[in-house]
Amino acid sequence: MNDFKVTEVIDSKTIRVEPFWEMEFNGNTYSGDRINVRGLEGLEDVPEVSDRLRKILINTKLQLSFDSPQLIDYNDTKNSIVSCSVYLGQDNVVYYFPEFVNNY
Amino acid sequence: MKELVDLYAKLLIGTFTFIGPSFTLLISLFQDHFERVKKAHENRRETWMKTDSKDETILREIKKHKLELNRLDPKRQVKMVYGTLLLAIILTGFYYFQHTHFWVFNYGWIRITTICLSIALFIMCLIILSIVFGTIIDAKKAEKEAQKEALQKSKHTSLQILKKLQS
Numbered sequence: 001m002n003d004f005k006v007t008e009v010i011d012s013k014t015i016r017v018e019p020f021w022e023m024e025f026n027g028n029t030y031s032g033d034r035i036n037v038r039g040l041e042g043l044e045d046v047p048e049v050s051d052r053l054r055k056i057l058i059n060t061k062l063q064l065s066f067d068s069p070q071l072i073d074y075n076d077t078k079n080s081i082v083s084c085s086v087y088l089g090q091d092n093v094v095y096y097f098p099e100f101v102n103n104y
Numbered sequence: 105m106k107e108l109v110d111l112y113a114k115l116l117i118g119t120f121t122f123i124g125p126s127f128t129l130l131i132s133l134f135q136d137h138f139e140r141v142k143k144a145h146e147n148r149r150e151t152w153m154k155t156d157s158k159d160e161t162i163l164r165e166i167k168k169h170k171l172e173l174n175r176l177d178p179k180r181q182v183k184m185v186y187g188t189l190l191l192a193i194i195l196t197g198f199y200y201f202q203h204t205h206f207w208v209f210n211y212g213w214i215r216i217t218t219i220c221l222s223i224a225l226f227i228m229c230l231i232i233l234s235i236v237f238g239t240i241i242d243a244k245k246a247e248k249e250a251q252k253e254a255l256q257k258s259k260h261t262s263l264q265i266l267k268k269l270q271s
Contacts, residue, residue: 055154062147089147096151098161 004064006057012049013040014081015057017066023082025071032080036072039094039101041083049100056096062089109219113196116226120189123233127185130240131178137243142176145169181236188229195222 008016015035022031043049057064066084073081086093094101131138149169152162174180199218201207 052155055156056151060151062151088151090144091148091151095148096155098165099159 004066006060006064009050009054009057010034012043012046012053013037015053015086021066021069021082023069023071023080025074028077030071030074030077030080030082032078032082034079034081035066035086036081036083037093038068038070038083038085039092040097043100046100049097052096053093056088057086057093060088064088109196109199112219112223112226113200116189116193116196116222119226119229120193123185123189127182127236130236131181134240134243135178137247138176138178138239141243141246142173145172145176149173175235175239181232184232185229185236188225188232192222192225192229195219195225 004017004019004021006015007018010016013036015037016033017035018033020031020033021035022029024030037053040049040053065087067087069082069084071080072083088096146169149166152166152169155162195218199215199222202209202215202218
């Protein structure tokens with residue numbers, strides 16, 4: 001069971017979580033606190049998207065889960081970035097961005 | 105015409121006696137799922153409202169979830185079905201009453217309006233019943249899909265919490 005909390009929305013596709021996540025890949029262990037939200041990756045930095053992510057993810061009482069992680073930046077094993085499908089309750093977070101996701 | 109109205113009245117009574125036990129059984133069978141789906145719609149609606157957006161699509165989503173919540177409320181469903189059916193039965197009774205010597209007004213249009221209103225309410229009741237049965241069928245389908253998804257999700261790797269090293 002995932003037990004993470006979003007502490008910051010860095011931009012319209014990246015969030016910071018607490019505690020650090022950890023993942024094994026090719027015999028190495030990678031960790032970090034940044035996650036790219038799968039589905040929002042094609043967007044340029046859109047303030048409305050960042051703002052909405054902030055409103056729905058920070059201090060939410062719904063269960064947050066991060067599925068199908070994929071390492072995308074692993075030059076630094078202690079400060080890597082992973083891309084995940086982010087679920088708020090049982091809904092993928094991308095569900096709350098219909099006007100942005102369908103336009104790119 | 106009299107035979108048709110008699111047949112219609114028997115159909116009304118038959119429907120009334122059928123839906124009582126069916127409702128009780130179906131709602132108790134799917135109560136858990138209704139609660140889960142209701143919770144999901146409430147969560148979605150609350151999350152949408154947090155966005156404070158005035159966008160048309162989002163306002164429509166909020167309204168859609170409110171309608172879904174109403175559709176999933178068993179008390180509301182029972183009131184709608186029984187309410188329309190009872191009114192249809194009362195109006196049919198009133199139609200029969202108009203054929204007795206106690207009814208002094210001899211206007212054909214009142215009798216026709218009464219029976220037409222009764223039929224309209226009965227059709228409304230049937231539509232509501234079909235929506236309820238549709239909800240139950242959706243509930244069964246969604247339950248199966250949720251079980252399939254849970255099985256698939258457990259196969260994917262999940263992120264792990266980093267264990268803090270004691271220094």
